[in-house]
Amino acid sequence: WARLCLPVDHPFWQTHFAPNGWGCKCTIRQVSRGEYAQLAAQGTIHTEAPEIRTVRWVNKRTGEEEDVPEGIDPGWNYNPGINR
Numbered sequence: 001w002a003r004l005c006l007p008v009d010h011p012f013w014q015t016h017f018a019p020n021g022w023g024c025k026c027t028i029r030q031v032s033r034g035e036y037a038q039l040a041a042q043g044t045i046h047t048e049a050p051e052i053r054t055v056r057w058v059n060k061r062t063g064e065e066e067d068v069p070e071g072i073d074p075g076w077n078y079n080p081g082i083n084r
Contacts (some may be wrong), residue, residue, distance in 0.1 A: 001026070005036060066067070
């Protein structure tokens, strides 16, 4: 997801907002429309969300099953700012 630039209200951010796991060093920053246009013109950003694939995760302690997006640690697949 490096150099991915999507609107703040894009559904991708509901499950892929950093951090995405223990020790995750991902960062997210806001850019102005002007900066977005410049980066897009240079071809240095991705402006389409990737396909979200999930993997089945089973909690060994409880047996609970959950579909977690690929690349996201279980328990980190939500955006904590949405429910504020």
